[in-house]
Amino acid sequence: xxxxxxxxxxxxxxxxxxxxxxxxxxxxxxxxxxxxxxxxxxxxxxxxxxxxxxxxxxxxxxxxxxxxxxxxxxxxxxxxxxxxxxxxxxxxxxxxxxxxxxxxxxxxxxxxxxxxxxxxxxxxxxxxxxxxxxxxxxxxxxxxxxxxxxxxxxxxxxxxxxxxxxxxxxxxxxxxxxxxxxxxxxxxxxxxxxxxxxxxxxxxxxxxxxxxxxxxxxxxxxxxxxxxxxxxxxxxxxxxxxxxxxxxxxxxxxxxxxxxxxxxxxxxxxxxxxxxxxxxxxxxxxxxxxxxxxxxxxxxxxxxxxxxxxxxxxxxxxxxxxxxxxxxxxxxxxxxxxxxxxxxxxxxxxxxxxxxxxxxxxxxxxxxxxxxxxxxxxxxxxxxxxxxxxxxxxxxxxxxxxxxxxxxxxxxxxxxxxxxxxxxxxxxxxx
Amino acid sequence: xxxxxxxxxxxxxxxxxxxxxxxxxxxxxxxxxxxxxxxxxxxxxxxxxxxxxxxxxxxxxxxxxxxxxxxxxxxxxxxxxxxxxxxxxxxxxxxxxxxxxxxxxxxxxxxxxxxxxxxxxxxxxxxxxxxxxxxxxxxxxxxxxxxxxxxxxxxxxxxxxxxxxxxxxxxxxxx
Numbered sequence: 001x002x003x004x005x006x007x008x009x010x011x012x013x014x015x016x017x018x019x020x021x022x023x024x025x026x027x028x029x030x031x032x033x034x035x036x037x038x039x040x041x042x043x044x045x046x047x048x049x050x051x052x053x054x055x056x057x058x059x060x061x062x063x064x065x066x067x068x069x070x071x072x073x074x075x076x077x078x079x080x081x082x083x084x085x086x087x088x089x090x091x092x093x094x095x096x097x098x099x100x101x102x103x104x105x106x107x108x109x110x111x112x113x114x115x116x117x118x119x120x121x122x123x124x125x126x127x128x129x130x131x132x133x134x135x136x137x138x139x140x141x142x143x144x145x146x147x148x149x150x151x152x153x154x155x156x157x158x159x160x161x162x163x164x165x166x167x168x169x170x171x172x173x174x175x176x177x178x179x180x181x182x183x184x185x186x187x188x189x190x191x192x193x194x195x196x197x198x199x200x201x202x203x204x205x206x207x208x209x210x211x212x213x214x215x216x217x218x219x220x221x222x223x224x225x226x227x228x229x230x231x232x233x234x235x236x237x238x239x240x241x242x243x244x245x246x247x248x249x250x251x252x253x254x255x256x257x258x259x260x261x262x263x264x265x266x267x268x269x270x271x272x273x274x275x276x277x278x279x280x281x282x283x284x285x286x287x288x289x290x291x292x293x294x295x296x297x298x299x300x301x302x303x304x305x306x307x308x309x310x311x312x313x314x315x316x317x318x319x320x321x322x323x324x325x326x327x328x329x330x331x332x333x334x335x336x337x338x339x340x341x342x343x344x345x346x347x348x349x350x351x352x353x354x355x356x357x358x359x360x361x362x363x364x365x366x367x368x369x370x371x372x373x374x375x376x377x378x379x380x381x382x383x384x385x386x387x388x389x390x391x392x393x394x395x396x397x398x399x400x401x402x403x404x405x406x407x408x409x410x411x412x413x414x415x416x417x418x419x420x421x422x423x424x425x426x427x428x429x430x431x
Numbered sequence: 432x433x434x435x436x437x438x439x440x441x442x443x444x445x446x447x448x449x450x451x452x453x454x455x456x457x458x459x460x461x462x463x464x465x466x467x468x469x470x471x472x473x474x475x476x477x478x479x480x481x482x483x484x485x486x487x488x489x490x491x492x493x494x495x496x497x498x499x500x501x502x503x504x505x506x507x508x509x510x511x512x513x514x515x516x517x518x519x520x521x522x523x524x525x526x527x528x529x530x531x532x533x534x535x536x537x538x539x540x541x542x543x544x545x546x547x548x549x550x551x552x553x554x555x556x557x558x559x560x561x562x563x564x565x566x567x568x569x570x571x572x573x574x575x576x577x578x579x580x581x582x583x584x585x586x587x588x589x590x591x592x593x594x595x596x597x598x599x600x601x602x603x604x605x606x
Contacts, residue, residue, distance in 0.1 A: 017589055018534070018537065018538075018589055018592040018593060018596065019538065019541075019585050019588045019589045019592060021534050022534045022535060022537055022538025022541075022588075022592060023538065023557045023558065024534075025531040025532070025534035025535040025538070026452060026453075026455070026535045026538060026539075026558060027452070027558065028531060029452070029455070029531075029535065030448065030452060033447075033448055033451040033452065033457065034451075034457050036443050036444050036447040037462075040447075040462050040465060040466075041439055041440065041443055043466065044439050044443070044465060044466045044469050045435055045436045045439050045440075047466050047469075047470060048435050048439065048466070048469040048470045048472075048473045110546070110547055110548075124505045126498070126501060126502075126547070138498065138501075138502065139502075139505070158460070158463070256546060258546045258547065258548055261546075261547065261548050262548055262551075262570055262571060264471055264475075264491065264494070265475075265478070266471050266474035266475060266478070267471075274470070
C-alpha cells in the first residue's frame with residue numbers, strides 16, 4: 001500500500017485529495033462529540049444485561065410527519081404482505097445456467113433494492129438475504145424481516161417503536177421471498193439473451209425471462225458470472241395513475257451485490273426488539289374472490305369517513321390512514337406521557353392490521369389477470385349509496401362488465417358506467 | 432463472557448465516539464444505535480467465544496453507525512440537517528467550518544454508497560486507526576486483502592466525492 005499516512009493512521013497534509021480531506025474533516029470534529037450520557041449507560045446496561053425495555057430519547061417525537069410516515073409504512077406492509085417487494089422474485093425460472101450455478105453456491109448476499117412506482121419517487125432498501133430463507137430489508141422509515149422457513153414477516157418502524165408480525169402460514173403463495181432461494185430452483189432454459197452492457201464498471205451480459213406475466217432481467221458480470229443487477233416490473237401493461245390511486249406499477253431493481261458478506265447473525269431473528277410494541281396478525285391471501293373487492297371498498301369508505309376516497313391504491317391507502325389516525329389522535333397527543341402514547345400507537349397499529357387483510361385480498365383479486373381486466377374506479381361517492389357505481393371491470397373472457405356500487409351491490413352490465421371521472425387501476429386514465 | 436455493566440462502562444466511550452463520529456451528531460437514533468451495539472455484542476458472546484471484545488465492539492459500532500448513515504442519506508434531507516448549529520459557532524469562522532462540514536458530509540454520503548463491508552473496513556482503518564492485521568482479525572480477512580480492499584474503496588470514495596462536487600458546481604447558477 002502506498003498511501004501516505006501519519007502516525008495515528010489518518011491522512012495528513014494540505015492539498016491532499018477529497019477523501020483524505022473528508023477523513024480529516026470528520027476527525028477534526030472529535031472534540032465536539034458530547035460526553036457519553038450516564039443515563040444512556042444505565043439504560044444500555046439494563047437492556048443488554050437484564051433484557052428490560054429501553055427507550056431512546058428520540059422516541060418521544062410525535063407529529064403528523066410521523067403519522068404520515070407510519071401510514072405509508074402501514075401501506076407498504078400490506079404491499080410487502082402481498083409479496084410485491086422482493087417476494088415477486090420468488091416466482092421464476094432463469095435460463096442462464098452459469099449465473100445460476102454461481103448464485104447457488106452463495107450462502108448470503110447483501111444488496112440494494114430500489115423500488116420506484118410509475119411517476120412516484122424512488123425508495124431504497126438495504127437488503128440482506130441469508131440462507132435458509134432470511135431476508136432483511138432496511139429502509140429509511142422501516143425494516144422488514146422475513147423468514148420463509150417460519151412463514152413470518154416482521155415490520156419494524158423505529159419512529160413509533162412498533163413491530164408488526166404477520167404470520168403467512170395460511171398462504172402457500174408467499175413462501176418464496178429470497179433471491180438465493182429463487183435461484184436454487186432455476187433451470188438453464190427459456191431465457192432470452194439481452195446482449196452486453198457496462199454497469200458500475202462491470203462488463204455484463206443480460207438475460208430475460210418471463211413467467212406469470214412478469215418479466216425479469218438479470219445482468220451478470222462476464223468474469224465472475226454473478227449478477228450485478230436484477231430488475232423487474234410488477235404486473236403487465238401499466239398499473240395505476242402514478243399517484244397511487246390505482247394499484248401501482250412498480251419497478252424494482254436489485255444492485256450493489258456483495259456476495260457472501262460478513263453479517264451479524266444475531267439480526268436473523270423474528271424476536272421483537274426490546275422497546276418495541278408488537279402487533280401480531282395472520283394474513284390469508286389464498287383464493288381471493290370478487291367479494292373481497294367489495295369488502296376492500298367498504299373498508300376504504302369507512303376509513304375515509306363515509307366517502308369513497310379518490311383511489312384504492314397504496315398511495316390512497318397512506319392518505320386515508322393518515323386522515324383516519326389524525327381524527328383519532330387526541331389534540332394533546334404530544335404532551336401525553338410516553339406510556340399513553342405507546343398505548344395509542346399500539347391501538348392504531350391493531351386497527352391498521354384489521355384493515356390490511358381485506359385490502360390485501362381485494363388487491364390480490366384485482367392484480368390477477370385471470371379474474372378480469374380494464375379495472376376502473378370512481379371515487380367521491382357516499383359509501384353505502386345505492387345505484388352509484390364505484391368500481392367496474394371486465395371478467396376474463398367476457399364482454400360484459402361487473403359493476404360494484406357504493407353499497408356493495410354487484411351487478412352485470414353490457415356497458416361500462418358513464419359520467420363522472422374514473423381512473424384506470426391498471427393503466428392510463430379511463431375513458 | 433464479561434460482565435455487561437463492566438463492558439458498557441469500560442468500552443462505552445469508545446463505542447459512543449465511533450458512532451457519533453460516523454453519524455456526525457448525537458441524538459435519539461444514535462442512542463438507540465449505541466444500545467443495539469451492546470445488545471448485539473452480548474448475543475454474539477452467548478453464541479461464540481469472543482477473543483477480542485474491544486475489536487468486536489468497535490466493528491459492530493462501525494457497522495451500526497454506517498447503517499444509520501445509510502438510512503439517513505437515503506431519507507431525503509436528513510443529512511442536510513446535520514450539525515448546522517455547530518458550524519456557525521466554530522472559532523475559525525463559518526466559511527472554513529462550512530467547507531469542513533461539506534467534506535465530512537460528502538465522505539459520509541460516499542461511504543453510504545460503497546459496499547457495506549468496504550465502508551466498514553475503510554472506517555476501521557481511517558477513523559478507528561486499526562492496523563490491517565487488526566482489521567483482518569475482526570472481519571475474517573487476511574491483512575493483504577484488507578489492504579487491497581481499503582485501496583480500492585478509497586478510489587471509489589474519491590470518485591463518488593468528485594462526482595458530487597462536480598454536480599454541485601454544475602448546479603451553481605451562472606450570471
